[in-house]
Amino acid sequence: MQGAVHIIGAGLAGLAAAVRLSGSGRAITVHEGTAHPGGRCRSYHDHATGLFIDNGNHLLLSGNHAAHAYAKAIGTEHRLGGPDKAEFAFHDLETRKSWTLRISDGRIPWWIFDPAKRVPDTHWRDYLGLAKILVASDRALGEVIACKGPLYDRLIEPLMVAALNTSPPESSALLARNIVRETLALGGEACRPRIARDGLGTVFVEPAVAFLRDRGATVRMDHELRGLVLDGDRVTALDFGDGRIDLGPDDAVIMAVPAWAATALVPGLTGPTAFRSILNTHFRAVAPAGTPTVTGVLGGTAEWIFVFPDRVSVTTSNADRFMKEPREALAATVWTEVCAVTGLTGDLPAWQIVRERRATFAATPEQNARRPGTKTAWRNLALAGDWTDTGLPSTIEGAIRSGNAAAALI
Known part of the structure; x- marks a missing residue:
């Protein structure tokens, strides 16, 4: 196929597919339903702390080859730092x-x-x-x-x-x-830890969008797909509510949206139905010199403490039990634990809590069995996303691999 490719979703899976296809000579359009690319992997300026923070902390490892190759392709691999051991x-x-x-x-x-x-x-x-x-x-x-x-x-x-x-x-x-x-x-x-010191967005998102646009691709924000028009074994049109895009005989679509959105758009598609949350707590604080960049914490609410030059960020996974807890009480508890681990002192500083309620699919055997492959019943429609059957749980590495697989298929 040498027709146009429409990628639905500008999360990491969609961006990875677009980057992989950017040198193919095909016309690439990425349609993102929100105002921001990156999906659950993005950075933004937070008014409560006055800091540039990540929506959620992600620990990459040196063995995450797809993620490193993606960053290298868009010229940002040098922004991933970490220890030599x-x-x-x-x-x-x-x-x-x-x-x-x-x-x-x-x-x-x-x-x-x-x-x-x-x-x-x-x-x-x-x-x-x-x-x-x-x-x-x-x-x-x-x-x-x-x-x-x-x-x-x-x-x-x-x-x-x-x-x-x-x-x-x-x-x-x-x-x-x-x-x-x-x-x-x-x-x-x-197993060497790799951290995006200046934010995940500076490694994986904004540079990817710039990379794609520099190579002639179109990336559209606030352009939510409302429906697929299907005829036989093909997708023949994309319905965006305010307009319709008819597809040519060689055009293809990569569906790179979350599981719940994809199953609503693709008839008969099976996907994960149970999800788990993640709690991220950010503090405007400078940790003492010599504090490890990443520390695993046992016996508390905090599970992983990430130290950045201008902030301390804390991740708690499998965090459904904290989704209804009062925000300030949670922040105070986590801050007390941060002080115990890092040696920081003082009253609760400026803070922000980000609760990602559907951060990942529940990684149980039952939910894993519900993950679809890249190929669909329609020959010009492929699936991408960390929730598809990548062999990995919901991770940056899995999302990028899924995008690469979809790009290879269509």
Whole structure:
């Protein structure tokens, strides 16, 4: 096909598809239903704190090859920073213990044999049980490993909650398997943290829009698709309410909107129906010198603390239990925990809470089984989105891979 391509949605999946197709010689139009590109991965100026913040914190790893390739393609890979080693600081609020997990390079996990590098109060034999994850089928993770003990509490649970945004015992062991295979199993080279120091939007969103426009693509905001016109095995027109776009015989469509929007637009489409929330709390504060860029927190509301030059941002995953809590009380609780971990002091500074109520699909075996592939029943319609069957949970890496797959299909 060499016709035009219409991409519905300017989240990362849609932008990735457009970037991948930008050198194909085809006319590319991205239609975004809101006023802002980026979907759940965007940055904006927040009036409450006076800061430029991310809608949600995202921890990338050096092994997220699709995300790095995308950033390299649009010229922003240098804006992802992080340590040269795969080191992760942790703090337990209940015991007041702090430690650093140091994952050695290479596929042989030498780090598990060194008490100074592995999780405290664990023995190297404890890690052998993780091999069960590497060969797991799609059943509940709690049926594959014992969800208890120091190794689970201090490494597996925080890692899996962050990656899957779902309680680990009920999570998909298949998705957990794929995460472990692409990170811990490959060694430190694949596990180095990568942070967008100046905001996710400066790496993945605004530069992508500029890149596309520079190459002749059209990116339209506030242009929400209302319906598809279908005839036989083709999409023949796009209905935007205020106008209709008829498609030529070689034109194609990539549907890159959230699951609930896609299932409403595409007849008979099955997608995830259960979702999990994420709580992000931002403070206008400067952490003491030497504070780790990322710290995992156990035993509190805060789960991951991200330190930036002008702010401290905190993520709590699988956060449905906090969606109705009073905002100021939540901010005060998280601030107390931030102070305990970082050494910051003082009254509650300027803050902002962002509650993403449908941040990810629930990463259970049942919901994972509902994820559709890229191909649809219509030969000129492809699907993209982190909720499609990427083999990964809802992540930046999964979203970009899905966009690449859709671009390859059409």
